[in-house]
Structure formats: C-alpha cells, structure tokens
Amino acid sequence: xxxxxxxxxxxxxxxxxxxxxxxxxGFTFSSSAMSWVRxxxxxxxxxxxxxxxxxxxxxxxxSVKGRFTNSRDNSKNTLYLQMNSLxxxxxxxxxxxKTTLSTKRVGMRRITMIVAFDYWxxxxxxxxxx
Amino acid sequence: xxxxxxxxxxxxxxxxxxxxxxxxxSSDVGGHNYVSWYQQHPGKAPNLMIYxxxxxxxxxxxxxxxxxxxxxxxxxISGLQAEDEADYYCSSYTSSSTVVFGGxxxxxxx
Numbered sequence: 001x002x003x004x005x006x007x008x009x010x011x012x013x014x015x016x017x018x019x020x021x022x023x024x025x026g027f028t029f030s031s032s033a034m035s036w037v038r039x040x041x042x043x044x045x046x047x048x049x050x051x052x053x054x055x056x057x058x059x060x061x062x063s064v065k066g067r068f069t070n071s072r073d074n075s076k077n078t079l080y081l082q083m084n085s086l087x088x089x090x091x092x093x094x095x096x097x098k099t100t101l102s103t104k105r106v107g108m109r110r111i112t113m114i115v116a117f118d119y120w121x122x123x124x125x126x127x128x129x130x
Numbered sequence: 131x132x133x134x135x136x137x138x139x140x141x142x143x144x145x146x147x148x149x150x151x152x153x154x155x156s157s158d159v160g161g162h163n164y165v166s167w168y169q170q171h172p173g174k175a176p177n178l179m180i181y182x183x184x185x186x187x188x189x190x191x192x193x194x195x196x197x198x199x200x201x202x203x204x205x206x207i208s209g210l211q212a213e214d215e216a217d218y219y220c221s222s223y224t225s226s227s228t229v230v231f232g233g234x235x236x237x238x239x240x
Contacts, residue, residue, distance in 0.1 A: 035229075037176075044133070045168070045176065045219050047229035059227055095175055102164070113223045116166040116181035123175060 002026040002119040004096050009124030016086050016128070022079040022096030022121055030054075030074040033099040035117055036081050038092035038126075046092070049081065050099055050114050057112060064090075086128045093123040134159065134220055134232035141238040147208040150235045152220030153201060158230055160201035164223035167196055167205045170234075171216045179218075180205060207237070215239040 008020040022034070036048040049070040050059045058070050069082040079096050097117035103110055135153040142148040152159065152167075159165055165183045168176040178187055180196035183203060193208045203222070207214055220232040 044234040045170075045221070045231045047221070047231060050229070061228060100181070112227075113162065113164055114227075114229050115164050115223070116178055117168070117176070117221075118178055118181075118187065120175040120177070 002098060004098065004119060004121030006094060006096050006121045006124040009094065009126045011127045011129065012086055013130050014087060014128055017082070017084045018086065018126060020081040020083070020094055020096075020124060020126070022081075024077045024079065024096075024098070027098065027119075029072075029077040033101045033114075034072060034079045035097045035099040035114070036068075036070060036079075036094055037097055037117060037120075038090075038094045039123075040089075040092040043092075048094070050101075051079070052101065052112070059114070083126070086126075088128050091126060091128045093125050095123045096121045132230070134222060134230055136218075136220060136232035136235045138233070139236045139238065141240055142207075142210045143240045144210050144212065146210050147206060148210060148237065149207075150205045150218055150220075150237070152203040152205070152222075152232050154203075154222055154230070155201055157226070158222040158224040159198065159203050161225055162223045163198070165196070165198060165203040166221045167194075167203075168219045168221070169214075169216045170219065176219065210239055212239050 003025045005023045035050040051070045067085045098119040100115040167180040170176040184196040
C-alpha cells in the first residue's frame with residue numbers, strides 16, 4: 001500500500017524559512033517522480049513543484065520559483081521542500097504526491113511531461129503570519 | 131498561467147448523470163492529452179479519478195468517465211450516488227512544462 005506522510009508544517013513569520021518532509025513507503029520511491037501541491041484554506045489546488053525519480057530534473061510554478069527548492073534522498077525514501085522568503089500567500093496545506101511522468105523525443109530533444117498525481121499524502125499545514 | 135475554468139457547482143439526483151466541464155487553452159488542455167481529474171472529500175486529500183483525458187486508475191468506478199474536445203475537457207459521472215458528493219478538480223500539463231489546475235467544482239447530490 002502506498003503511503004505518503006508529510007511533516008514539518010507550522011507557523012512561520014513572513015520572510016522566514018521552513019523545510020517540509022514527505023516519507024514514502026509501499027512503492028519503489030527511487031523509481032518514482034514526486035510532486036508538491038498546495039491548497040490555501042478554502043481554496044483550490046495549486047501545483048508547486050515536481051522532481052524526477054533521480055532528482056536530476058525539477059520543475060516549479062512561477063509563484064515559488066527562486067524561493068522553494070524541491071529535493072529528495074532516495075536512500076531515505078524521503079522528499080523535501082525547502083521554503084525560503086515565505087509570504088502570507090504561501091499559507092496552505094502542502095501535499096506530496098507520487099507522480100507519473102511521460103517522456104517523448106521531439107527532434108533532438110527529449111521532453112518530459114507531468115501526467116498525473118497518482119497518490120497523495122494527507123498534507124501538512126503551513127501558516128505564514130506575524 | 132491562468133487556472134482552468136470549471137463551474138463552481140453542479141448538482142444532480144441519485145441515479146442521474148452529471149458532467150463537469152474544464153476549459154483551458156491550446157497551451158494546456160487543447161495542446162496535450164495529459165488532463166486529469168481529482169475527487170476531494172471535505173478534510174481529505176485529493177484522489178485521482180481520471181488521467182490522460184479518459185483513463186481510469188484501477189479501483190475507480192466505471193461510472194466515472196472523461197473526454198476532451200478542443201480546449202475543453204469533461205468529467206461525466208453516471209448513476210450518481212451519495213458518496214460522489216465532493217469537490218472535483220481538473221488539471222492539465224502545459225506547454226511551459228508546468229501543471230495548471232481548475233478552480234474546482236462542488237458536486238451536490240440532491
């Protein structure tokens with residue numbers, strides 16, 4: 001059974017930093033891409049970032065690019081999200097999700113596409129407030 | 131990247147069918163067949179219901195089906211049941227190598 005358990009959420013002041021973790025089990029973590037998706041209170045889902053199975057490729061939403069870093073430790077079956085320069089609008093429940101990618105060749109280039117978020121954790125709440 | 135457009139709410143009676151639309155652009159829904167649909171019950175994590183426009187993960191009821199025409203994708207739920215009452219979100223891969231979600235649709239089973 002796939003299990004994803006997020007941790008590390010909490011209250012942080014604007015401009016502060018926080019690191020989220022997502023412990024994975026029940027599947028071959030090192031062979032799976034992973035993502036972070038967030039949901040502000042009472043609002044819809046917002047994609048944050050995706051990382052490839054080996055960690056060599058990362059993708060970010062414009063709203064977090066340059067402030068958040070998505071990384072993984074395959075020896076520990078753990079995904080991380082380092083969040084810096086936090087803003088009030090980053091307040092949300094953050095979900096980690098097992099992700100399916102698809103790769104196709106276009107001419108000499110290989111393009112990787114994010115297909116779907118197959119399994120989700122229960123989320124961890126991040127509140128940015130003074 | 132603007133969010134995909136979904137109706138805020140839809141409703142139906144048990145046994146009926148409903149359809150939720152999801153409208154984007156040629157850079158997302160219209161340009162790629164990587165449209166997914168997620169069901170979210172209150173206080174719970176989302177659950178994948180449809181991927182690649184019309185494929186169902188194992189374990190998802192065949193009452194759920196997806197389709198796409200041009201820049202609009204659709205989720206149809208047939209034989210509505212009380213447990214289908216939830217929020218539904220569409221998402222699409224985009225030409226910018228990102229993912230965009232719809233604003234969500236609240237389904238009420240009357």
